[in-house]
Amino acid sequence: MPIRLLSSEVASQIAAGEVVERPASVVKELVENALDAGTKTVTVTIQEAGRRLIEIADDGSGIPAGELLLAVERHATSKLASAADLFRIGTLGFRGEALASIGSVSRLTITSRVKSAEAGARLRVEGGLASPLQAVGAPVGTTVRVEDLFYNVPARLKFLKQDMTERRAIDGLLTRYALAYPEVRFRLMDGASPTLQTSGDGDRRAILAALYGVDVARQMLEVVAEEESSTGSGQGFRLTGYTSPAALTRSNRKEITFFINGRWVQDSALSAALLQAYHTLLMVGRYPLAALFLELDPEEVDVNVHPAKAEVRFRSSERVFSFVQRAVRRALLAYSPVASMPSQNLWGGHQPPSPGGQSSAGLDWTIGHSEIPTVDRGPLTAQDDDPSSAAHGPRSSVYGQDPAPQSEIIHLPLMRLVGQIGATYLVAEGPDGLYLIDQHAAHERVLFEKLMLQHARKEIPSQTLLTPLAVTLPPASAKMLNEQLPVLEHFGFSVEPFGPNAFQVRAVPALFAGADPAAALRALVEDFEEDETPLQTEVEARIAARVCKRLAVKGGQALSPEEQRALLTDLEACDSPRTCPHGRPTMIHLSVDMLERQFGRRGAR
Ligand code: ADP
Ligand code: MG
Numbered sequence: 001m002p003i004r005l006l007s008s009e010v011a012s013q014i015a016a017g018e019v020v021e022r023p024a025s026v027v028k029e030l031v032e033n034a035l036d037a038g039t040k041t042v043t044v045t046i047q048e049a050g051r052r053l054i055e056i057a058d059d060g061s062g063i064p065a066g067e068l069l070l071a072v073e074r075h076a077t078s079k080l081a082s083a084a085d086l087f088r089i090g091t092l093g094f095r096g097e098a099l100a101s102i103g104s105v106s107r108l109t110i111t112s113r114v115k116s117a118e119a120g121a122r123l124r125v126e127g128g129l130a131s132p133l134q135a136v137g138a139p140v141g142t143t144v145r146v147e148d149l150f151y152n153v154p155a156r157l158k159f160l161k162q163d164m165t166e167r168r169a170i171d172g173l174l175t176r177y178a179l180a181y182p183e184v185r186f187r188l189m190d191g192a193s194p195t196l197q198t199s200g201d202g203d204r205r206a207i208l209a210a211l212y213g214v215d216v217a218r219q220m221l222e223v224v225a226e227e228e229s230s231t232g233s234g235q236g237f238r239l240t241g242y243t244s245p246a247a248l249t250r251s252n253r254k255e256i257t258f259f260i261n262g263r264w265v266q267d268s269a270l271s272a273a274l275l276q277a278y279h280t281l282l283m284v285g286r287y288p289l290a291a292l293f294l295e296l297d298p299e300e301v302d303v304n305v306h307p308a309k310a311e312v313r314f315r316s317s318e319r320v321f322s323f324v325q326r327a328v329r330r331a332l333l334a335y336s337p338v339a340s341m342p343s344q345n346l347w348g349g350h351q352p353p354s355p356g357g358q359s360s361a362g363l364d365w366t367i368g369h370s371e372i373p374t375v376d377r378g379p380l381t382a383q384d385d386d387p388s389s390a391a392h393g394p395r396s397s398v399y400g401q402d403p404a405p406q407s408e409i410i411h412l413p414l415m416r417l418v419g420q421i422g423a424t425y426l427v428a429e430g431p432d433g434l435y436l437i438d439q440h441a442a443h444e445r446v447l448f449e450k451l452m453l454q455h456a457r458k459e460i461p462s463q464t465l466l467t468p469l470a471v472t473l474p475p476a477s478a479k480m481l482n483e484q485l486p487v488l489e490h491f492g493f494s495v496e497p498f499g500p501n502a503f504q505v506r507a508v509p510a511l512f513a514g515a516d517p518a519a520a521l522r523a524l525v526e527d528f529e530e531d532e533t534p535l536q537t538e539v540e541a542r543i544a545a546r547v548c549k550r551l552a553v554k555g556g557q558a559l560s561p562e563e564q565r566a567l568l569t570d571l572e573a574c575d576s577p578r579t580c581p582h583g584r585p586t587m588i589h590l591s592v593d594m595l596e597r598q599f600g601r602r603g604a605r
Contacts, residue, residue, distance in 0.1 A: 016153075018101075021308075023169070026146055026149060027050065027170050027173055031173075032092035032263075033093055041184065043055075047190075049166040049170070054149065055144070059139070068123045071099050072100055075096045089304075092309075094303075108125040112143070120135070121133050121135060127151075167190065175196060176259075182207060184198075196210060205217055223243055237323050246281035248288070250287050256274060260303075261301065266310050266311065270320075273328075274292070275287070276325045277327075300320075301314050413432065414430070417561070420564055423555070425438060433592040434589070434595070436588045439557070441584055446570040449574050455490065462508060465508065473501055474501070491509055492507065492509035492511075494506040515551040545582060
């Protein structure tokens with residue numbers, strides 16, 4: 001076939017494919033236009049999951065009649081004047097492509113009126129062809145009607161998912177925008193029935209409830225953090241929003257939402273920063289829920305990377321990620337609740353399980369509090385970045401780069417040891433009830449924090465073995481261990497190669513004196529084999545967690561009263577006493593309140 005230019009119709013359908021993939025992408029573009037126009041209310045109406053109709057009405061600035069025809073031209077925009085503007089974009093749109101794209105793959109009607117005009121104007125576009133303007137009566141603002149989406153692109157139609165899936169995508173999108181713009185009233189009508197409605201009164205937690213259910217919304221932790229700009233001039237970083245406590249998780253990352261300067265983005269590096277903040281607090285394969293809003297100088301972020309603007313690039317990505325990680329970590333550390341038994345599990349299921357999140361997340365225990373936790377720690381100051389201010393007292397965080405002042409860490413109350421049951425659990429009494437403590441998980445946590453603290457201070461005492469111990473490993477593992485010998489040295493291990501695939505352990509961290517050094521070494525090797533995280537700090541924490549797990553006392557091991565008491569005291573001193581380094585709870589709390597209810601002493605539920 002000879003080379004020839006594509007007809008403009010084909011060309012614009014190809015271009016449209018980049019911007020308009022499914023009904024939800026139409027909704028996104030049109031809602032963003034409404035927000036750019038300064039609207040206070042957005043009403044979205046859909047029929048047949050958006051295939052038949054998507055209508056978006058706003059009360060924003062409107063489009064002057066004389067500009068309507070231009071608005072549906074490709075590369076026509078009022079939001080950008082020069083190429084230099086591309087690097088300081090303050091609006092959601094700027095490519096001037098959405099209306100043109102939508103107009104080329106649907107029957108589009110735009111009705112709009114600006115405040116200064118007597119009447120509104122209406123423009124129809126069908127398959128990219130515009131009909132003459134019409135004068136109509138209309139309120140100030142813009143209504144865009146998109147009918148029969150993809151009617152002229154059957155291939156695209158075939159790719160649409162079931163109505164339920166497309167509807168859910170629209171729902172999820174609008175809820176997230178509602179969350180990002182709590183001052184704007186959002187309404188979604190599916191046919192004649194409203195499916196989402198927000199008040200526009202700025203209350204994000206109420207919208208969160210629409211997204212996740214009341215139960216989950218109540219548990220979400222608030223994140224508020226600021227950091228001044230590195231140069232001291234201009235805008236710094238600001239992160240607000242909500243993130244779930246460590247016990248509230250999902251099996252995938254779908255509930256992790258980030259907005260940057262009011263724009264919804266999918267950025268895997270930002271999610272990674274978030275996950276890092278949960279490091280050692282989550283069970284393997286579990287992910288937090290989060291809706292986080294990052295604001296920074298528009299010059300710090302390039303949004304012109306992706307036609308749908310879902311991906312961005314940061315100028316100083318490392319700084320942004322570490323800011324996000326620290327901000328979230330701080331919110332988490334400041335609030336880590338004790339797991340407490342839901343009464344229906346303990347005493348025979350006569351109470352209905354709570355609706356929403358918790359039970360669907362597959363957890364068999366709930367968070368023991370009912371008030372709404374908020375965390376407002378004020379600005380993160382530059383001094384927080386100074387590693388010399390970190391890791392000095394026994395109370396400083398286990399993460400050298402993440403110092404948390406004493407007041408931020410919620411320690412356990414002082415407890416009185418009652419005893420050990422089943423050679424596995426400690427029973428202790430606190431001011432507010434009874435605690436059942438898993439001795440293995442608790443010991444893991446204790447060892448982990450001690451080790452990481454010593455590590456942060458760069459002084460892990462090691463103990464030389466009387467007789468060096470020889471360990472032989474499979475070739476692949478031996479190679480891995482060889483590469484990591486310097487890391488081991490950091491942790492107070494002294495291990496030397498000793499012939500092919502064999503090693504000699506000469507010293508171990510003093511913390512583990514008395515434990516089986518070969519077991520410790522094997523635990524380390526396993527960790528290297530599983531590890532795909534490139535970050536050194538994280539590798540080290542993982543290694544420490546792994547070793548501590550292996551060397552902690554086991555369930556079924558009888559402890560002397562002195563050992564029990566020592567474990568309890570050590571646990572009380574931990575920064576994150578409520579979970580083991582792998583995220584499982586170390587304890588279950590039976591509160592006085594709950595006991596009284598269970599015994600019918602006080603208004604049983
Ligand atoms: P972009 O948003 O990238 O500028 P669009 O194709 O989405 O491109 O819109 C083209 C232009 O039409 C916008 O720049 C804006 O001036 C105008 N416009 C679109 N939708 C609205 C609206 N809801 N209210 C006011 N003006 C609008
Ligand atoms: Mg736009």
